[in-house]
Amino acid sequence: xxxxxxxxxxxxxxxxxxxxxxxxxxxxxxxxxxxxxxxxxxxxxxxxxxxxxxxxxxxxxxxxxxxxxxxxxxxxxxxxxxxxxxxxxxxxxxxxxxxxxxxxxxxxxxxxxxxxxxxxxxxxxxxxxxxxxxxxxxxxxxxxxxxxxxxxxxxxxxxxxxxxxxxxxxxxxxxxxxxxxxxxxxxxxxxxxxxxxxxxxxxxxxxxxxxxxxxxxxxxxxxxxxxxxxxxxxxxxxxxxxxxxxxxxxxxxxxxxxxxxxxxxxxxxxxxxxxxxxxxxxxxxxxxxxxxxxxxxxxxxxxxxxxxxxxxxxxxxxxxxxxxxxxxxxxxxxxxxxxxxxxxxxxxxxxxxxxxxxxxxxxxxxxxxxxxxxxxxxxxxxxxxxxxxxxxxxxxxxxxxxxxxxxxxxxxxxxxxxxxxxxxxxxxxxxxxxxxxxxxxxxxxxxxxxxxxxxxxxxxxxxxxxxxxxxxxxxxxxx
Amino acid sequence: xxxxxxxxxxxxxxxxxxxxxxxxxxxxxxxxxxxxxxxxxxxxxxxxxxxxxxxxxxxxxxxxxxxxxxxxxxxxxxxxxxxxxxxxxxxxxxxxxxxxxxxxxxxxxxxxxxxxxxxxxxxxxxxxxxxxxxxxxxxxxxxxxxxxxxxxxxxxxxx
Numbered sequence: 239x240x241x242x243x244x245x246x247x248x249x250x251x252x253x254x255x256x257x258x259x260x261x262x263x264x265x266x267x268x269x270x271x272x273x274x275x276x277x278x279x280x281x282x283x284x285x286x287x288x289x290x291x292x293x294x295x296x297x298x299x300x301x302x303x304x305x306x307x308x309x310x311x312x313x314x315x316x317x318x319x320x321x322x323x324x325x326x327x328x329x330x331x332x333x334x335x336x337x338x339x340x341x342x343x344x345x346x347x348x349x350x351x352x353x354x355x356x357x358x359x360x361x362x363x364x365x366x367x368x369x370x371x372x373x374x375x376x377x378x379x380x381x382x383x384x385x386x387x388x389x390x391x392x393x394x395x396x397x398x399x400x401x402x403x404x405x406x407x408x409x410x411x412x413x414x415x416x417x418x419x420x421x422x423x424x425x426x427x428x429x430x431x432x433x434x435x436x437x438x439x440x441x442x443x444x445x446x447x448x449x450x451x452x453x454x455x456x457x458x459x460x461x462x463x464x465x466x467x468x469x470x471x472x473x474x475x476x477x478x479x480x481x482x483x484x485x486x487x488x489x490x491x492x493x494x495x496x497x498x499x500x501x502x503x504x505x506x507x508x509x510x511x512x513x514x515x516x517x518x519x520x521x522x523x524x525x526x527x528x529x530x531x532x533x534x535x536x537x538x539x540x541x542x543x544x545x546x547x548x549x550x551x552x553x554x555x556x557x558x559x560x561x562x563x564x565x566x567x568x569x570x571x572x573x574x575x576x577x578x579x580x581x582x583x584x585x586x587x588x589x590x591x592x593x594x595x596x597x598x599x600x601x602x603x604x605x606x607x608x609x610x611x612x613x614x615x616x617x618x619x620x621x622x623x624x625x626x627x628x629x630x631x632x633x634x635x636x637x638x639x640x641x642x643x644x645x646x647x648x649x650x651x652x653x654x655x656x657x658x659x660x661x662x663x664x665x666x667x668x669x670x671x672x673x674x675x676x677x678x679x680x681x682x683x684x685x686x687x688x689x690x691x692x693x694x695x696x697x698x699x700x701x702x703x704x705x706x707x708x709x710x711x712x713x714x715x716x717x
Numbered sequence: 718x719x720x721x722x723x724x725x726x727x728x729x730x731x732x733x734x735x736x737x738x739x740x741x742x743x744x745x746x747x748x749x750x751x752x753x754x755x756x757x758x759x760x761x762x763x764x765x766x767x768x769x770x771x772x773x774x775x776x777x778x779x780x781x782x783x784x785x786x787x788x789x790x791x792x793x794x795x796x797x798x799x800x801x802x803x804x805x806x807x808x809x810x811x812x813x814x815x816x817x818x819x820x821x822x823x824x825x826x827x828x829x830x831x832x833x834x835x836x837x838x839x840x841x842x843x844x845x846x847x848x849x850x851x852x853x854x855x856x857x858x859x860x861x862x863x864x865x866x867x868x869x870x871x872x873x874x875x876x
Contacts, residue, residue: 288732288842303732303842306760306809347765355764374764375797375814378821385764386822393765406759407731407740 262677264660270667275660277653277681278516286639294323294630297639298412301626304641307687309409310344310399311619311644314481315626317412318615322502323630324414325607332600333416334481339592340402340411341481341617342585346436347395348620349537349582352685353443354388357575360679361450366672384446387439391582394429394436398589401425416604426593433590440583444555447579451572452562458572460662462655462680465490465569467523467532468539469647471618474498476545478584480618486543487523487533492567495523501616504625510642520649521642532650535622536684537577542567549591552584571655574683619644621685645686655680720753723865724773726766727758729781734843735836735850738781742834745858751865761809767818771825775870777861778812781850782833788853789860791875794829796820830870832857 265274285304289297298316302309314337321329329337355374362381363372371380378385396406401421403409411417451458467490471483485507487495499507510519511528522531533539541560547553559576562568568577592598615626622644629638645652659680664673727743729736743758757769762778770776778794797813810818812831819825834857836850846854864873 285842300732303730303844306730309760351764374810375817375821378818382822385818389765389768389818389822392763393768396765406757 262656262681264664264677266664270665270669272657272660272665275657275664275677276515277649277656278518286641289628289636289639291635291637293634294320294628294636295414295634297628297636298414299408299410301641302407302409305643305687308344308348308619308621309406310340310403311617311624312626313403313409314341314412315615315617315619315624316628317414318482318617319613319626319628320414320615322613322615323610323628325610326415326605327607329416329605330600330602331597332420332602333604335592335595335597336402336417336420337412338481339421339589339598340399342588342592343395343398343402345395345480345581345620346440346585346589347392347399348685349578349585350388350391350395350443352620353447353575353579353582354384354391356685357682358384358388360675360682361446361575365676365679366670369671369675372675387442391436391439391443394432398429401429413604415606418603420600420603421598423599426598429589429593433586433593437583437586437590440579440586441551444576444579444583447576448555448558451570451576455562459570461676462571462659462683463569464571464651464654464658466534466651466654467495467526468542468567469523469533469535470540470543470623471501471616472498472543472545473548477548478540478544478546480540480581480585482617485616485623488543488567490567490569492542492565495526501625502614504614504616504627508625508642510646516649518646518649519642521647522650533647534651535644535647536574536620537581538568538571538574539622540618541577541580547580547584549584549587552580552587555580555583571651571680571683574685578685621645621687622647645684648684648686652681652684652686655683721774721868722755722772723753724755724757724769724776725779725861726762726769726776727756727779728761730760732842732844734838734841734845735847736781736839737844737846738834738836738850738854739779741846741851741854742779742832742857742861745854746861749858749862751862754865762812762815763809764815764818766810766815767822770815770827770829771819771823773827775828775830776816777830777832778815779832779834779857780812781836781839783836783839785833785835786876787835788856789832789834789875791860791864791873792831792833793871793874794831796829828870830874832861 261278263276267273289300298313301312301316304312358377359372403411467487469487472486473479473483485499485501486497489495496507507524508521509524510521512519522528541556547556612629617624624644625642627640628636631637656677659677663676725746727739729739731737731740740758743756747756794812796816816829819827834853838847864870
């Protein structure tokens with residue numbers, strides 16, 4: 239057995255193309271065999287204290303400060319929680335459809351960014367390719383058509399957000415009990431003009447993701463993969479619903495662990511565990527315990543948990559996806575990309591349906607009710623299930639906030655993926671940048687995001703450090 | 718000669734103290750209503766900013782600076798065509814990459830500058846700039862208003 243002196247630690251810090259401060263540490267013994275591999279992400283829990291003492295109606299705006307990449311998800315989850323605080327269980331049809339349009343715009347732009355500009359360099363150039371070309375500028379040079387599609391799909395989603403939420407940095411569209419504006423006919427018509435193009439590009443992206451997965455299945459199937467539970471919101475009829483629903487959890491074989499659970503009672507079903515080596519908590523399903531109860535969220539989980547998708551092209555794609563594993567849940571980590579593109583197409587289909595709905599021009603924007611002390615809001619953010627939970631005192635001040643963000647839900651799965659890839663690809667060989675990128679490819683499949691990191695000029699260097707088990711620096715490389 | 722179309726993008730997180738310098742400057746400049754100036758702000762730069770950049774003749778990226786000249790620096794910016802040394806580090810991209818993408822994808826050759834406003838406090842969740850950072854931002858605002866009116870950006874470079 240190796241002594242502590244003989245063990246070496248490889249640290250990748252921060253993880254490239256992951257928001258915030260990520261660090262992978264890989265512990266090697268004297269034969270360069272992987273003894274342990276972990277993903278640490280610094281999560282700033284201070285944010286929950288930041289909103290305490292603030293008036294509840296400010297929260298949907300304040301929480302956007304949590305994340306520069308998915309502020310709309312936090313905005314809407316907080317607004318849903320505040321609906322409950324103001325005593326509203328059902329907002330008006332116009333308000334719900336405006337919020338949904340905002341949310342599908344968010345999902346569209348987020349999935350487009352991830353696929354075209356974060357994941358495609360790995361897919362197009364290979365995991366081992368020179369990092370000087372394996373990046374978004376490399377994609378732009380070699381595959382400009384794809385890069386333009388990514389930019390324009392994202393821009394379309396961002397414009398939908400701007401039209402429904404207001405400014406990117408001060409979005410105020412969703413308010414407790416509803417929304418503060420509808421969508422004008424002129425705004426709607428601007429979006430309708432480009433819709434066919436967005437649909438065509440979404441179909442193309444789905445085809446790339448599907449073909450890549452199927453053609454490389456032998457390699458991808460074991461890559462960072464493992465059986466797991468899956469969790470998501472689900473509509474009452476079993477359809478995928480990214481904005482609202484009840485909680486469903488299934489095991490790796492598809493057996494339901496719980497179903498149609500009112501998310502206000504999430505505390506009865508989900509528990510967060512603390513581990514000393516990570517700032518990020520590890521949620522698990524209470525009835526199964528921490529060892530068996532961890533689960534995946536996000537596109538893969540949602541496509542697995544849904545009985546069907548209520549838009550025709552995405553549903554046809556879901557059936558193809560399900561056929562790959564004979565209708566059982568797909569537990570291949572790299573299949574996240576395919577599932578994500580099914581949702582991209584679904585989002586465009588939903589946007590099309592919404593834009594043609596006259597309720598978007600309705601005038602009934604806000605519903606009122608009798609004040610409550612507590613509110614929980616959940617939705618399916620691009621990266622997975624997002625929990626917002628608040629308590630408010632009689633002076634309208636927030637006295638308790640608890641957030642479980644999508645990436646926290648995927649904490650254990652990402653760690654499993656890192657460990658699997660490290661053991662399969664890094665053990666007993668000389669570790670190169672390309673091999674380290676294999677670890678990052680597995681993490682990127684989950685599209686983690688913790689953008690609470692300050693990104694002022696001069697920050698975010700990428701450093702690989704080789705340390706012994708006592709933390710002594712042996713070698714340091716700036717990638 | 719037609720007036721140049723100028724774009725100012727101020728970026729950063731206003732919930733992290735002085736990281737909000739870019740958006741704060743953007744808000745100040747928007748209030749100026751200067752002809753020919755478009756103003757945008759966001760938490761960070763992303764790929765679609767390349768499309769907006771390509772629709773202008775000159776772009777100024779305004780961000781908080783952790784170090785360097787006080788109260789701000791103003792430097793020319795060139796596209797980085799070979800990507801970062803080690804790839805892109807987040808969902809966001811660097812200003813040099815936005816320029817590269819504008820050229821590569823939309824065949825735009827845009828004159829570009831970075832306005833780095835010195836900040837001091839970044840490490841906690843709190844709205845509002847520190848006193849010194851706020852003073853630096855106002856100095857940067859006055860500088861930018863003057864420079865846009867005079868139109869000679871190259872001559873305004875600080876270092």
